[in-house]
Amino acid sequence: WGATFMVLAPEHPLVEKLTTPDRWEEVEHYRRLAQRETIVERQAAEKEKTGVFTGAYAINPVNNERIPIWIADYVMMGYGTGAIMAVPAHDERDFEFALKFGIPIIPVIDRTDNLAKSSVCKDCVKDGFGAAMQKAEISFEEHGEKYHVILMGNQEINKFVDLLKGYVKPNHWAAVVGSAWKFIFSDGVVDFDSYEAEKDILGRLHKLDPSTGDARVLMEVLYREPFLRDALFHAEYGDMINSGEFTGTIGNCAKKKVTFWLAEQGKGKPAVNYKLRDWLISRQRYWGAPIPIIHCENCGEVPAPDEDLPVVLPDVEHYEPSGSGESPLANIPEFVNVACPTCGGPAKRETDTMGGFACSSWYFLRFVSPHLDTAPFDKALAAYWLPVDLYVGGAEHAVMHLLYARFWTKVLHDEGLIPFVEPFKKLMNQGMVLAYTPHRTMEVGETGDAEDAEGMEEEDHDLIPLFPEEIENYDPSKIIWKYVKMSKSKRNVVTPDAMAEKYGADSLRTYELFVAPFEDAVQWSEDGMNGAFRFIGRVWRLINDWAERFDPNWAANAAEEAGANPKAKSMRRKLHQTIQKVSEDIEKFAFNTAVAAMMELVNEMYSFAQSAGDGKAVMSEAIENLILLLSPMAPHIADELWSNLPKSDKKEFTLLETWPTFDPEVAKADEVEIVIQILGKIRDKMTIPADSDEKTMEEFALSSEKIKGELAGRTVRKVIVVKGKLVNIVAN
Known part of the structure; x- marks a missing residue:
């Protein structure tokens, strides 16, 4: 339907x-x-x-x-x-x-959350509608010239519709969408429940409202109001609506009942579709894992005997194709011709080899016992070390390598060889680095290359990259510049070696980690490299300038200094907050925000260094911990700075040191900024003491002059407090 x-x-x-x-x-x-x-x-x-x-x-x-x-x-x-x-x-x-x-969209499944929405233009209703909603205890917000209404459940929806139809002006309209689909006109209410209703309602809107004249379907009209959008579509299984005799059928029964009815009517039948396809693992080449099968004219396909496993490929002198479509192995008689293990008659080995995925699908099992020569892997060690805790790789592997790895793992589990059914506990996909690349428009009849289109937006698939030698003779006004995937075929690769030579390896690493979230695509920019280079330079100057004043015994004096000096206390708080954030961000692969936190810390340290006075121990604590925090991102400069630090009990390299730990009491802020909402919409922000309880937070929120103005003439029905974060006021 x-x-x-x-x-x-x-x-x-x-x-x-x-x-x-x-x-x-x-x-x-x-x-x-x-x-x-x-x-x-x-x-x-x-x-x-x-x-x-x-x-x-x-x-x-x-x-x-x-x-x-x-x-x-x-x-x-x-x-x-x-x-x-x-x-x-x-x-x-x-x-x-x-x-x-512009294709019709007809709702046929009810929402499970009973949510409905309406956006009513004030010019479309008679005066007093807002007051009438307040009296009827219908929650709404005024947004400019519109009333935004959220309704929950049939009772509230019906109450609102009954009220609204008495206020809609002649030649105007309003709508309720979501858990109900109704268009309200001055002469009545029309349910949006079919093709016929769609045509009827859209026709009326075209006559009444010139702004809808270009709309091809009703949903196009509704989608133009951002407030309604999240109520226009849902994918959850609810009860059936607008579905003929099945209207009202409970969601979890609907699929089975409708499928049975279609089969009974001879109009369809149930089927299960799998996205998996048969895996063709054979390759006609001389390398790869041998397929241990022997072909016998009498016995058919016979497995190679256990004592012959693993089958070892012969040395190959001639790599030329066999001429028959077979692997070059087919040209080596001493490898091919064998006796059938079953009947002893003449037989031939399988000369195809397995594709690379056959081996790369279980390599992690081999890692636990790489020198074992009596079995593929040690079962006890595999049970101890595996499954893999974290797998980092490109998203392009999701439908091939990772799928095969899961398949291989499940087969081995079913055979009782390993105790786990999934190979990897967590998967992270790194983003792609994009280069600013010149293109030309595809000529009529050209088809281009699939690789050229990789990483491009759909509307750009008719573009073909221009090579450097082509640009010189091409009309500059016709060159189209786009960020696309770096590849040799496009000749747009920026080599890391060149960037490391110009800016240093640490600047390159820091920039790549800072420029975007780990899983997002990155638009390469050398200007960004300059920023990372300047940051590394600031760290170098800051720490070297302080090296002679470094206090290796800071641990005994930092707390006392912070207690006596407000600036030292603030500096120490910032340091411990940064240790906490960087540590947590690294665990989450949020490297960009970890680097940003260290940049903020360095700014604070520069400010403190200029005005600290007697803050020697606190500054020394910050310097030592900054070097250690920076070491995963910029290991070379970190070790160089570490070696210059006048500290007798330090390890030779930062990677041998213990990772910094933060003191929660030191990191605790004296004040926090909270958000104040009315009906879920942010109306103000306020800084309050960090130890404020829920009641105190509510009092602070209600004392805001801005909030007082927003609540004038309204009744506060409920106040929701999330300690240390927000206050949400429900009012009508």
């Missing part, structure tokens, strides 16, 4: 049969672009949805509605049938697609 269009994979064989002549050129162009994309790119959640209408229609068998057939690259030929019925109200990709191309 909610299916309003169909989508075929671009490579689906039906595309050529269904596409109408007037749509063929555009469809064919889109198919060429889709061929250049990888599966990962096509399935990326953040990718903008694209597609082309084929000109053909299908009939939805449950309601006999005619729905358009599109092609789009987010549908895969290798998953299911390569064709989907799109229910845009309850699938995020379909929702984005339908909204972009």
Whole structure:
């Protein structure tokens, strides 16, 4: 009932049969672009949805509605049938697609949270509507010329709709969306529950409201109001609505009942689709893990005897192809020709070898006992050390190497060889480094290269990179500069060696860690390198300038100094807060914020060094700990500074030292900044004593002059306090 269009994979064989002549050129162009994309790119959640209408229609068998057939690259030929019925109200990709191309979106599943929203234009209702809502105890907020209303449950929704329909002015309208879908006009209420209702309501809006004249579907009108957006779509299984005889069917029963009904009607049948595909592991090459199978004309495929394992590949003198499509191993008779282990007759070894993934899928098991020559791995050591605590790698491995590693691990577990079923406890994907690269627009008939499109936005897939020698003879006005993945084929690689030579290895490391969150893509900029270089230089000057005054016995004197000197106390607090933050951020792979925290600490240390007076011990404590905190990011300069530190009991290298620890009492702030909200919206911020309890926080919040003004004429119904963070006031 909610299916309003169909989508075929671009490579689906039906595309050529269904596409109408007037749509063929555009469809064919889109198919060429889709061929250049990888599966990962096509399935990326953040990718903008694209597609082309084929000109053909299908009939939805449950309601006999005619729905358009599109092609789009987010549908895969290798998953299911390569064709989907799109229910845009309850699938995020379909929702984005339908909204972009003006396809009707009909809600058919109720929300499980009973949430509904309404954004009412003040010019659309009679005077006194706000006061009437207050009297009816309906919560709302005024945002400029609109009332923003949040409703919970049918009783509150119905109360609001009954109130609103008495206030809507002639030739105006309002809507409730989410757990109810109603359009309120001065002459009545229309439920948005079908195609017919969509056409009726949209037609009325076009007549009443000129601003809706360009809207192709109702959801397009509603989506223009940001306040409503999170109520327009949901994917949770709730009770069925707007679904013919199944309206009201409980969510967890709906799928089974509808599937049974479709089968009974002869209109469909249940099926399970797996995204996994058969894994072809054989390769026609002379290296790789041998496949221990022997082919016998009488016995068929026979496993190599246990005593012959592992099969060892022969030395290969001639690497040329065999000419038969087989591996070069097929040209070595002494390797190929063997006796059948079962019947003793003449037989031949398998000459294909396994692909690289076959070995790279379990290498971590070998790490626990790399010198063991009687088994692939020591079971006891594997049980002790594994599974791997943390795996860091590129996202491009998710659908191949990591999938195979999980498969291999589960097989070994099922065979009783290892006690765990997952190979890795945690996965982190590092972001890609992008380079500013010149491009030209693809000529008509060009298809380009899939690698050229990797890492580019969808709308840029018709661009081809320009090489340095091409730029000189190319019209500068036609050159399009884009940040794209670095690769040899694009000749846009910035070599780390060149940057390390110019700025130093520590500056390069620090910049790469600081420039963005670990998992985000990075737009490479040499200007950023300058910033990291300056920071390293500031650290060098600060610590070397203080080296002669360094107090190796600071631990005995720092607390006393801080107690006698407010500036020393503030400096020491900042140091211990930084130790805490850097330690926690490194554990979370939040290296960028760890570096930022050290930059703030260095600024504080410079300020303190100029005005500290007798703060020698506190400054020495800060210097020693700063070097250790910086050592993972900038190990060379850290060890150089460490070696210059006049401290007799230090280890030779920073990596041999104990990691700094913070004192929670020293790190504790005297004051904290809290957020003050009204109905969940930030209205003020305030600095209060850090040890304030919930009651004191509430009193501070209500004493704010800004909050007093916001609450004038309103009744405070409830105050929610999160200690040390926020106060949320519920008022009407």
